[in-house]
Each structure stands twice: as C-alpha cells, then as structure tokens.
Amino acid sequence: MKKIAHIETEFKDKFGVPRQSRLLGTSTGRIVFEKEYRDESALVGLEEFSHIWVLWEFSKAKTDAWSPTVRPPLLGGNKRMGVFATRSPFRPNSIGLSVLKLEKIEKTKTEGCVLFVSGCDMIDGTPVFDIKPYLPYCDSIPDAKAGFTEGIEERLLAVDIPEDILEKIPQEKQQFLIDVLSGDPRPTYQNDETRIYGFEILGLEIKFRVKEKLLTVLSAESVDALKKD
Amino acid sequence: MKKIAHIETEFKDKFGVPRQSRLLGTSTGRIVFEKEYRDESALVGLEEFSHIWVLWEFSKAKTDAWSPTVRPPLLGGNKRMGVFATRSPFRPNSIGLSVLKLEKIEKTKTEGCVLFVSGCDMIDGTPVFDIKPYLPYCDSIPDAKAGFTEGIEERLLAVDIPEDILEKIPQEKQQFLIDVLSGDPRPTYQNDETRIYGFEILGLEIKFRVKEKLLTVLSAESVDALKKD
Numbered sequence: 001m002k003k004i005a006h007i008e009t010e011f012k013d014k015f016g017v018p019r020q021s022r023l024l025g026t027s028t029g030r031i032v033f034e035k036e037y038r039d040e041s042a043l044v045g046l047e048e049f050s051h052i053w054v055l056w057e058f059s060k061a062k063t064d065a066w067s068p069t070v071r072p073p074l075l076g077g078n079k080r081m082g083v084f085a086t087r088s089p090f091r092p093n094s095i096g097l098s099v100l101k102l103e104k105i106e107k108t109k110t111e112g113c114v115l116f117v118s119g120c121d122m123i124d125g126t127p128v129f130d131i132k133p134y135l136p137y138c139d140s141i142p143d144a145k146a147g148f149t150e151g152i153e154e155r156l157l158a159v160d161i162p163e164d165i166l167e168k169i170p171q172e173k174q175q176f177l178i179d180v181l182s183g184d185p186r187p188t189y190q191n192d193e194t195r196i197y198g199f200e201i202l203g204l205e206i207k208f209r210v211k212e213k214l215l216t217v218l219s220a221e222s223v224d225a226l227k228k229d
Numbered sequence: 230m231k232k233i234a235h236i237e238t239e240f241k242d243k244f245g246v247p248r249q250s251r252l253l254g255t256s257t258g259r260i261v262f263e264k265e266y267r268d269e270s271a272l273v274g275l276e277e278f279s280h281i282w283v284l285w286e287f288s289k290a291k292t293d294a295w296s297p298t299v300r301p302p303l304l305g306g307n308k309r310m311g312v313f314a315t316r317s318p319f320r321p322n323s324i325g326l327s328v329l330k331l332e333k334i335e336k337t338k339t340e341g342c343v344l345f346v347s348g349c350d351m352i353d354g355t356p357v358f359d360i361k362p363y364l365p366y367c368d369s370i371p372d373a374k375a376g377f378t379e380g381i382e383e384r385l386l387a388v389d390i391p392e393d394i395l396e397k398i399p400q401e402k403q404q405f406l407i408d409v410l411s412g413d414p415r416p417t418y419q420n421d422e423t424r425i426y427g428f429e430i431l432g433l434e435i436k437f438r439v440k441e442k443l444l445t446v447l448s449a450e451s452v453d454a455l456k457k458d
Binding site for chain 1: 233268270272273274278282284297309312316321326360361363370376379
C-alpha cells in the first residue's frame with residue numbers, strides 16, 4: 001500500500017476527533033498529494049462530484065494482534081461487538097473509510113492541486129491510500145438496516161464558553177470548537193465531575209469540566225505562549 | 230495488508246462482471262474467512278445490518294505503473310477522466326470498494342461462519358481486506374452530485390435465449406444469466422455484429438452474438454463436457 005496523499009485537519013491528537021465522518025460539517029481539512037501523485041490530470045472530472053470516499057490509514061491505532069471483539073463508544077463502552085460489525089480502528093487491516101464533502105479543488109504553487117474537504121474525522125497528517133468518487137446510485141442506501149447503531153443518537157453535551165474565552169477563537173472557527181466539545185472529547189468512559197480535562201485544538205490548550213450534560217470551558221491558552229513559559 | 234477472507238462468485242473470468250455492485254441483485258456470493266480470521270465472535274452484531282462494505286483487492290487488474298487517467302466504459306471508452314474521479318481498477322493502490330447486501334450468516338462445518346451476500350461485482354476468489362457495517366446515517370447521501378455518471382444509464386441489451394438453451398440452466402440462475410448478458414459482456418468497445426463471442430459462466434460456455442441492442446444466445450455447452458471432448 002502506497003501513501004498517495006495525507007490529510008491536514010484540526011485534530012492534533014485523538015481527543016476531539018468525531019467518531020464518524022459527516023457528523024461534523026464544520027470539520028474542514030485539506031488533502032495534499034505526495035509528490036509522486038501530484039498529477040493534475042488524475043483529478044479531471046472529480047470537481048463534478050459533491051462527495052468523495054477517502055481510504056486512509058489508522059496510523060495512530062495500530063495493534064500487533066487483532067482482537068475479534070471491540071467495545072463501541074456508542075454503546076457506552078461496556079458491550080462487546082464483533083470487530084467486523086463496527087468501524088473501530090482496531091481491526092486486522094488498519095484501513096479507515098470516510099465519506100467527505102468535496103468543497104473545492106485548488107491549484108497551489110507549492111503543493112500541486114489540493115482537495116479542500118469537510119466532514120473530517122481523521123487526525124492531522126493521516127496517510128491517504130485512495131480517493132474515489134461517491135456514486136449515489138450505488139453507494140446510497142437510505143433504508144439500510146443500521147444494526148446496533150439503529151435509533152442510537154450520539155450523546156451530545158451542551159457547551160458553555162465564557163465570552164472572554166470565546167473571543168480568543170477566530171470567529172469562523174467558533175462553531176467548529178463548539179461542535180467538537182459537544183461531541184465529548186473526554187477519554188472514553190471517564191466521568192469525573194470534579195476533574196479538569198485538557199486537550200489541544202486550534203493552537204489552543206482548552207481546559208474544561210463536565211457536569212451531567214453540560215461542558216464548561218475554563219480556559220483557552222495559546223500553545224505557543226505556553227511553550228515559551 | 231492481510232487477506233482476511235476471499236469471496237466466491239459466479240464470475241470465473243472478468244467478462245460479465247458488473248461494473249458496479251448493487252446493480253445486480255441476482256449476483257450472489259459467499260465470503261469465506263481465512264483460517265486465522267475464522268472467529269465467530271468477530272461477527273457478533275453483524276447480522277443486524279442489512280448491508281456491508283467490502284474492501285477487496287483488484288487482484289486481476291494489477292499494473293506496475295499507475296496512469297493518471299483512465300477511460301470509463303460508462304463514457305463509451307473514448308473519453309479520459311482522472312483516475313481519482315473513477316472507480317477504475319487501475320489505480321495506485323489496487324483496492325476495490327463495494328456495498329453488498331448481507332443475505333445471511335451461516336455457520337458451516339468446514340469453513341466457519343460464512344457470509345452469504347448479493348450484489349457481487351468481483352471475480353471468483355477475490356481477496357478481501359476488510360468488512361465494515363454500512364451505516365446509513367453517515368454513508369447514505371441520496372442527493373450527492375454524481376459527476377460524469379449523472380443521468381447516464383447503463384446501456385442494457387435485450388436478451389434472447391432460445392427455450393432449448395434456457396432449459397440447460399437451473400431455474401434459480403436464469404434471471405442472473407439474463408442480467409449478466411444484458412450488461413453486455415463483450416470485451417469493452419467491441420461492436421462487431423457478425424462476430425460470435427464466448428465466455429464462461431455457471432459452468433457453461435455461452436456463445437452469443439449482438440445486433441444493435443439485441444443479444445442472442447447461440448449455444449450453452451457444459452464446460453466439463455467440452456473438456457472431455
């Protein structure tokens with residue numbers, strides 16, 4: 001398997017990464033081709049499609065041995081399902097599959113043609129193996145039976161960001177941050193109301209607490225400024 | 230990339246293989262896991278899904294060098310498109326992506342749990358890399374823009390099979406054969422009305438001719454019988 005490209009996203013570490021693509025339209029990214037595959041003609045016709053499949057590597061979730069069962073976060077983390085009945089990253093072959101919205105294709109001076117996408121659910125720098133057009137006449141099956149995910153809604157949190165903290169975030173990124181926080185970026189299955197959690201996003205170290213269904217942001221400090229201290 | 234399974238289909242060679250999955254509901258197959266991955270618990274919960282993604286290897290369409298453009302059969306074979314705007318098998322990484330209907334999961338004596346599927350568009354024996362559940366809430370986008378495939382309908386042929394030939398085909402396979410023939414199994418872009426074409430399917434060597442939009446079957450001889458001659 002050759003790495004043909006990598007995807008740049010806002011997720012510098014695994015905390016905050018949405019658990020499926022498409023759920024986070026505000027999660028934008030760029031797909032940059034490796035030099036060997038930076039051929040404009042390989043993209044001819046792609047701009048006419050609204051969505052693409054991206055096949056990518058679960059590069060941060062590799063395991064030596066595969067486990068036949070996993071515990072999906074959607075089920076609260078206490079029920080085991082067969083790995084092939086889930087989209088878990090811990091599988092025999094570390095390939096992820098995401099449908100992304102293709103916002104535009106832009107020719108750049110230093111990186112060739114770059115794909116601008118939204119709906120990203122990969123960590124920044126994730127290797128990409130393949131890009132295919134989304135074909136609604138064969139890929140879209142609205143009435144497919146969704147198994148254990150049927151009727152289960154993602155448990156979203158309410159998010160409170162004090163005004164003085166919100167001001168530190170560029171306006172066009174504020175909704176993205178709210179979306180990420182509402183997805184509950186705590187390490188899976190932790191629920192300690194007194195604990196202060198932290199993770200890095202948008203160049204900021206975000207600190208927050210979660211009480212019942214409300215997430216409150218406590219601080220947002222520039223990572224660069226923190227490094228200087 | 231590890232081969233975790235292989236898929237058994239009716240397509241012994243590339244002629245007759247439908248150009249996308251799902252278009253041929255009568256095209257059934259079996260996914261048989263390799264011994265190392267023959268673990269029943271890896272499938273727990275999968276039976277509750279109606280459709281699965283299969284990631285597989287274009288094992289018969291390997292190329293040493295990749296070409297940035299291909300000529301999609303859907304466009305008559307005379308227009309070049311970027312490889313990433315198509316589902317062509319000739320791509321940097323030889324991975325195919327198909328959504329199949331999961332008909333049933335059956336525990337067998339000698340092969341472990343076998344997945345019975347329909348909508349197959351792979352050659353018999355194709356290696357399988359991964360199986361994932363189809364999640365309609367993120368995978369189904371009915372109104373996605375279909376690019377150059379928009380509004381293009383597969384050019385189907387009318388099929389005429391004389392009664393005495395049809396009788397040689399098991400009744401439950403007759404519609405499948407008609408579906409395959411209507412998809413035009415001639416080598417791409419050939420259109421010689423006087424030529425007799427032949428290919429093997431269902432253990433029969435089928436001979437046919439195509440005149441305008443009508444395919445007429447001329448003979449169907451058992452492959453085993455032919456070998457004896």
